[in-house]
Amino acid sequence: MLRQIGSRLMQALLLVLAVVVLNFALVHAAPGDPVETIAGVSGGMSEELKTELRAAYGLDQPLPTQLGVYLLKVAQLDLGYSYFFNLPVTQLIVERIPATLLLVVTSVLGAFFIGTTLGVLASRRPNGWLSQLINLISLVGFAAPVFWTGMMLVLLLASALPLFPISNMRSIDSSGGGGLADIMDVAHHLVLPSLTLGLVYLAQYSRLARASMLEVLGADFIRTARAKGLAERVVLYKHALRNAVLPVVTILGLQFGNVMAGAILVETVFNWPGLGRLAYESVLRRDYPTILGVLLFASIVVLVMNQITDLCYRQIDPRIKSR
Incomplete structure (x- = not known):
């Protein structure tokens, strides 16, 4: 029974890992830029401020580096901060569940x-x-x-x-x-x-x-x-x-x-x-x-x-x- 439970947990963890990586790749492959969207909503933004925002959000890093950082945060049960709501993603999800x-x-x-x-x-x-x-x-x-x-x-x-x-x-x-x-x-x-x-x-x-x-x-x-x-x-x-x-x-x-x-x-x-x-x-x-x-x-x-x-x-x- 314990071996069965351990095997199912391992399969579930591997599947979640694969889903996280696939979701990350698909979301970042979609057209659009979060910083440009924020700039459009706020009515305009200087290039210097856009550069600072990309650095703050880690969007200036290579995609494999961003994926590694995200996987590390997920392993620590940290889903990051929302770009738009400026709140922890975990809090947003818990409020909507x-x-x-x-x-x-x-x-x-x-x-x-x-x-x-x-x-x-x-x-x-x-x-x-x-x-x-x-x-x-x-x-x-x-x-x-x-x-x-x-x-x-x-x-x-x-x-x-x-x-x-x-x-x-x-x-x-x-x-x-x-x-x-x-x-x-x-x-x-x-x-x-x-x-x-x-x-x-x-x-x-x-x-x-x-x-x-x-x-x-x-x-x-x-x-x-x-x-x-x-x-x-x-x-x-x-x-x-x-x-x-x-x-x-x-x-x-x-x-x-x-x-x-x-x-x-x-x-x-x-x-x-x-x-x-x-x-x-x-x-x-x-x-x-x-x-x-x-x-x-x-x-x-x-x-x-x-x-x-x-x-x-x-x-x-x-x-x-x-x-």
């Missing part, structure tokens, strides 16, 4: 449970009208881009039917004290962005759950369970669903990185104050330390989610042994 986790977890869990339920319902009568309706909704949800879905929901549920707010996480007059009124206010603002991000994955989970359930329902052990006289509800939810849900759990873990990427678009559309919005603002301002910090955090989250997926696998199906 709760908003992004709230959005992502709500969207993913809602899509997982609702999508799996719809897939199970569709599998009971594959040729029935309910199954066809669920398939149609799934196809539309899967084909629609996230930003288009967000705009359509804004037009429908915020403009034509003014039911939900379209931006920010709280109302302007909210105290933010964490009481019941504040929780309800955040939940009210969460509906549209969470629904936008979750619809795409709900469609995927429902189609995958339907296909997996149809395959499992034709297995021998299901026929045996029915031959024993077990109730259809017991056969469906206790025996079939536990085996059919494994592919859905796999996709849930593997797609967490895609969810983080989709959160950038959703947070930008709805001005949600999370990591996606921070990444978008940092890209526009060529804020290298903040971009790299957000990418590193997202990579670690994906690694952790993969490990959690393995643990869930062992809980759902005890036959699966860790390797």
Whole structure:
């Protein structure tokens, strides 16, 4: 067990190192100069001051030297200072994590449970009208881009039917004290962005759950369970669903990185104050330390989610042994 844990930790560290190096190379290969961006925002800057800024940020050093300095800082859990916000990158990320986790977890869990339920319902009568309706909704949800879905929901549920707010996480007059009124206010603002991000994955989970359930329902052990006289509800939810849900759990873990990427678009559309919005603002301002910090955090989250997926696998199906 200890050897297994040590091996997985070593693999994770090597993967994080590779991700850090690749992110660093891609970010610095992108066009644009942070100092020129700062000069444009401030309304102009002398060449002497630009030279001083490049020296202060270490941008005057060769790229391999910059990479070495950055890797040393990351090893010391120091992600550097933001060029634009003039704050530690770690502080910026920590401040934005709760908003992004709230959005992502709500969207993913809602899509997982609702999508799996719809897939199970569709599998009971594959040729029935309910199954066809669920398939149609799934196809539309899967084909629609996230930003288009967000705009359509804004037009429908915020403009034509003014039911939900379209931006920010709280109302302007909210105290933010964490009481019941504040929780309800955040939940009210969460509906549209969470629904936008979750619809795409709900469609995927429902189609995958339907296909997996149809395959499992034709297995021998299901026929045996029915031959024993077990109730259809017991056969469906206790025996079939536990085996059919494994592919859905796999996709849930593997797609967490895609969810983080989709959160950038959703947070930008709805001005949600999370990591996606921070990444978008940092890209526009060529804020290298903040971009790299957000990418590193997202990579670690994906690694952790993969490990959690393995643990869930062992809980759902005890036959699966860790390797």
